[in-house]
């Protein structure tokens with residue numbers, strides 16, 4: 597496994613629409629392993645393949661029970677709404693308030709090629725939306741209701 601370099605805002609990779617995965621190859625398995633390790637190392641809530649320079653529809657999300665791998669994820673159901681804090685490993689030191697569904701159900705494929713669904717609430721729901729947005733070239737800053745000021749960010753971080 598390896599820790600991958602996370603590309604930052606301004607990199608054109610983050611603005612591209614990613615291609616679906618049509619076959620689970622050893623390379624895809626390696627990418628999933630590396631993305632998991634990179635997510636843990638970066639202390640993030642989620643990571644999408646374009647953030648590590650790969651234009652495929654793959655994301656990993658750190659949920660309570662562990663990291664869930666999402667291949668070709670699609671949101672199939674949403675419920676409620678929330679306006680909460682969001683940040684991104686590719687947009688360091690920037691935080692904003694986004695409007696998202698409170699509960700999100702995603703259908704995706706796992707590394708064994710099996711289709712499954714997973715439901716997340718609160719942070720998990722925001723994270724599903726955020727990571728799937730990445731696969732279509734969108735950053736949270738595009739849709740943030742409000743971007744916090746540097747003072748507000750410092751307060752959140754307890755500085």
Ligand code: ZN
Nearest residue numbers: 683684685686
């Ligand atoms: Zn992000």
